[in-house]
Each structure stands twice: as structure tokens, then as C-alpha cells.
Amino acid sequence: MKNKIIEYLKNKNILILGFGKEGRSTYNFIRKNSDCFLTVFDEYEIKDKTEDINTKYIVEKLNKETLGKYDLIIKSPGISLKNIDIQGFNISSQLQLILMVAKDNIIGITGTKGKSTTSSLMYKVIKDQYENTFLLGNIGIPILDYIDSFNDKSKLVIELSCHQLEYVTYSPHISIILNLFQEHLDFYKDVESYYEAKINIAKFQNKNDYLFYNFNNNTLKDYVNKLENNNAKIGIGKDIYIKDNYVESDKKLYNINNKRNVIGDHNLENIMFILGVSDLLNLDMEKVTKSIEEFQPLEHRMELVGTFDNIIYYNDSIATIPEATINCIETLKIVDTLILGGNDRSLDYKKLIEYLKKSNVSNIICLPKTGHDIAVYLKDYKKIYIVDNLEEAIEISKKVTKKNKICALSPAASSYGYFNNFEERGKIYKELVRRKK
Numbered sequence: 001m002k003n004k005i006i007e008y009l010k011n012k013n014i015l016i017l018g019f020g021k022e023g024r025s026t027y028n029f030i031r032k033n034s035d036c037f038l039t040v041f042d043e044y045e046i047k048d049k050t051e052d053i054n055t056k057y058i059v060e061k062l063n064k065e066t067l068g069k070y071d072l073i074i075k076s077p078g079i080s081l082k083n084i085d086i087q088g089f090n091i092s093s094q095l096q097l098i099l100m101v102a103k104d105n106i107i108g109i110t111g112t113k114g115k116s117t118t119s120s121l122m123y124k125v126i127k128d129q130y131e132n133t134f135l136l137g138n139i140g141i142p143i144l145d146y147i148d149s150f151n152d153k154s155k156l157v158i159e160l161s162c163h164q165l166e167y168v169t170y171s172p173h174i175s176i177i178l179n180l181f182q183e184h185l186d187f188y189k190d191v192e193s194y195y196e197a198k199i200n201i202a203k204f205q206n207k208n209d210y211l212f213y214n215f216n217n218n219t220l221k222d223y224v225n226k227l228e229n230n231n232a233k234i235g236i237g238k239d240i241y242i243k244d245n246y247v248e249s250d251k252k253l254y255n256i257n258n259k260r261n262v263i264g265d266h267n268l269e270n271i272m273f274i275l276g277v278s279d280l281l282n283l284d285m286e287k288v289t290k291s292i293e294e295f296q297p298l299e300h301r302m303e304l305v306g307t308f309d310n311i312i313y314y315n316d317s318i319a320t321i322p323e324a325t326i327n328c329i330e331t332l333k334i335v336d337t338l339i340l341g342g343n344d345r346s347l348d349y350k351k352l353i354e355y356l357k358k359s360n361v362s363n364i365i366c367l368p369k370t371g372h373d374i375a376v377y378l379k380d381y382k383k384i385y386i387v388d389n390l391e392e393a394i395e396i397s398k399k400v401t402k403k404n405k406i407c408a409l410s411p412a413a414s415s416y417g418y419f420n421n422f423e424e425r426g427k428i429y430k431e432l433v434r435r436k437k
Contacts, residue, residue, distance in 0.1 A: 002147050004101040006033050015067070016040045018076025022094060024048075025142035026074050031055075041066065077138070077163035082189050091167040094143045095160065099170035102156065107277060108171070110160040110201050111178025111214075113324050117262060117298055118178060118270040119159035125274055125291045126155055129283050133157065138164060162197040163187070171204040174280070176273050177213045180220040181323050186345045186414075199223045205231035210280060212236060212273050236269065240276045247275050253285060259293050263302070264331030300426035302328055305433050310403040313433045316410035317426030322352035325412040329359060336405035337363040339393045341371020342413030342425075349374055352412055357381045363400045365393045370413040390425070394432040 009030060016026050019042045030038060031050070040046065041058045049057055058066070064084050067073055072090050074097075075081070081091075099106065107126075109119045116139055123135035134150065136143045137158035150156070158172070162183075180195055188194040202211040207230045214220050215235030224233060234240065240249045247254040253275045256268060271292060278288045297303065305313040314335075316328045320342070329335050338361050349370065356364065356378055365385045366375040375384045383400065387393045390409075397407040409429045419425040 001098070001101050001150050001152075002033070005097050005147075008097070008100065009034065009036070009072070012036070012071040013069070014038055015070040015073045016076075017062075017067075017073050018042055018079040019046050020076055020078055021140075022142045023076040025145050026076075026094060027055075029144040029147070039070065075167065077161055079163075080187050082187065082193070093164060093167065095137070095158070095164045096168050096170065098143050098147075098156070098158075099168060099172065102150070102154075103170050104173045105150070105152075105154050106156045106158055106172035107174040107176070108158050108160050108201050109176045109178070109273075110162070110165060110198055111176070112181040112183045112198075112321065113318075113327075114178045114266065114270045115159045115161070116318075117267065117301060118176070118273060119157055120298060121262070121271070121292065121295050122274050122277065123157045124295055125278055125283070125288050126157065126281070128291045129287055130155060135159075137161075160201060162194055165200040166197040168200050169204060171200065171202055171209065173205075173209050174277060175201045175205060175209070175211045176277070177201060177211070177220055177224075178270060178273065179214050179217045180223070181321050182347050183321050183345075186343075186416075195219065195223060199227070202227060202231065203229070205229050207231065210234065212240075212276050214269070215239075234276055236272045236276065240272050242268075242272075247272050249276065249279065253279060254289060254292075258289055261293075261295060262297050264327060266327045266331070300422060302331060303426070305430050308433060309398065311398065311401045312404070312406045313397075314406055314408040314410075315426045315429050316408055317415070317422045317429060319410040319412055320414045320422060321347060322349055322412045325352060325410040326355050328408055328410040329355075329361060332406050332408060334405050335359075335361050335408050337361070337365060337397050337401040337407040339365045339367065339390075339397065339407070339409045339429075340374065340411050340413070341367030341369065342411045342415055343417045344369045344373070345414060347413070349412070353377045362402070363397075365396055367393060367411065368418070371411075390429055391432055394429070 016023050019040050035054055037054045039056045043062055046057050046059055067089050072092055074092050109115055119139055127133040132153055133155045134146055135157050138161040139159040182191050209231045211231050212234045213224050215238035245256050246252045300315055300317040303315040305315050319325045319328055363383045366372055385396050401407045415422045415425040
């Protein structure tokens, strides 16, 4: 795999676009295997530069003229090109490079919500039966960091964001799309552009490839129906379904009453994808069931923080869209206080507002900016508390939440502008909850 990528990069004038975690990984891979001349570009400060005569660093605002100077542009996921006409440019990425040489080894997983949990569980299920398995991609592990460990028999489970998929021209052998909801409207010119980036995970498949998709997600189903390729399309909820307490296809795959640590109907739905792929790979389904039982939930995803003064605290900082917050309340059942709000990305909150009006949630603590906006529509239905930060929110939650009920941070909005990311938001929430007076 590595040698094929090195040969492809040979004699090209290469621009590495973005010098965050993946950009540095790309630089390290190329520099380790070639002394070709590289240009590294970022709109922000480039830290920890490696000084060598074959690398040029540029820090400036991105423009079409800059991009037009290079044979190959290897883009990092966080760089948006929505305001630049890129027609005629060779836009690539770590994902594109590995798909070019090893698409048959790849199980790609995307969706608006559930990617990380599903990818991590998929990895565990396969790894428990097949040692030569790797977890890569949007989960935080750049693909090229581990390429020296891959061989032709490796199975590569790759969590894929819309940003990674946006410019690919190859699709994985096995592709999974968990769901599609409004998201990342700050990054794309419209929601259709976001959906089209996601669907690239299956757009370039052929008759030997497999797409597993959520048949009950109407937006996703419409996009799948528009695909012009002849790949095998397996609908979760249609071809793999629940009947009489079992997940079935042409046979029984899993008893839904089995013990598992990832709770909620949405997680059971995600498990159905894993069962379908496991059956396709001819894995031992009894061992698959055991792997699912052993799997522990990831941090910041309906994570139990603890019980303090008889109030149960949950951290669901990953909930950056309305549907995720609704899932949280539905799953946890006894949420009495909800902390919501964050960065305004022009998402539609009507569904969440109507749900909260009728819900059993008593107290809604509203963070800026979206929380403050939503509060206007809920003030006649719920006890509303307007706050400026998480510390205020926690202090109020301790006073108003009923004993033996739940206070949940499930913001229905991204953290940007207030925190570096949802992980930082969740960590600060947990620290505040655990802080002793």
C-alpha cells in the first residue's frame, strides 16, 4: 500500500493544505519517504515547523491563485473551500490516497450522529476475531500514521466525516451511512452540499461493493435511491430488521434483550449495522454478541458523571444537533433538568422546541447563543433559566433538579466560539459537577 502511494506522489508539486493533526501526519509521511519539495499552507499560525530546505511554509488567507500553483493539493478535513472555485484542481486527502490503493480493505462509516461509537464497536467486534484490524480516521487517528503496519489482508475500519468525504472519487468496499440530519451549515453553502459530501461514501461503489444504510431515515433513503451505481444496498429497518425480539435478515442475528452498555434505541439501530457487516464477513455471531456486551460507551456520549446530592448527572456534550438531544431525553427517561445551547449554525430547532413543550423535562437552563433563542419559545411551557456560562448552569441545576432525577448536558448545538470542541465542553461540565463547595 505504502509503495503505491509513494509512487503516485513522485515528481508532483504538492501543497499540504492545513497543518493540524492530519496535515502534520501527511507531512511526516511524505518527508519520511521522499525528499520532494513540499509547500505547507495554513490560514493560521504554523507551530512546530520542521526546518528543512525542501519545505516552504505559507500563512495567509486562502485564495484560488494559491491553489492553482500545485499539481496535487492534499487537504486536511478542517479546511473549507466553499467560497473558492476549485474546478480543475486536483484535491486529495489521506482518505483519497488510501482508497486509491486499498478500497477493498476498507469498512467506511459515516452519518450525522453515531459515527464514533459505531466505528469503535465495529473495530472491537472485528478485532476480537481478526487481529489484523485497525481503527482510523475521524476518530482521531490519521490513516497514514499506521500505514507501515498494513498489509493486503488488513481490515481498515475508518470513521469518515463529511469533510473527509467531500472530494473523494473512490468509495470503500463496505460503506455504512447511519443517518442524515442537518449539520455543519457553517461549513457548507447549503444542507444539500453537506448531504452530497456524505453520500460520496457510496457514490463510487461498484457491483462488488456493499452499502448499509438507514432505511427509516427518509432524507438518506432519497439520496440512496438516486445513486446510479449497481452496488448491493442493504437497508437497516428493511433488509435487516427487528422481529419478535431478534435482529433478523434471512436468519436470526441477535437477541435485543442481550446485555449491552450502549443504551437507547438509536444505539440498537447502530448495532444492527454491525450485525449486518459481521454476517457479511462470516464472523462467529456468538462472539459478536459477546463483543457487544463487553463494549464500553465513549466519553461525552450520554456518559454518567455520577450522583451528587441525590441528583444524577449525565454528560452528552456530543449532542450538537436537535435530534441527538431528543434521543438523550428519550433514552434517559427521567431527565428533569436540561442544559442546552451553543454556537448558532442556522439549524432548524422547531422539532426540538415542540418536543420539549410536551416533554417531562421541568427545567431548561439556556446557554448562549442558541439556548437564549430557544428560551423565547419555551418560557410559557417550562421553567427557563438564562445563563452566560456552564458554571452558572451547574449552580442552578443543583438547586432546581428534583432528587433522584437527571440533569443532562445535551446542548443541541456545537461548542465553537465558547469552547475548543465538544470534548472540552464535556470535561469542564464534569469538573464543575464534581467540584465540592
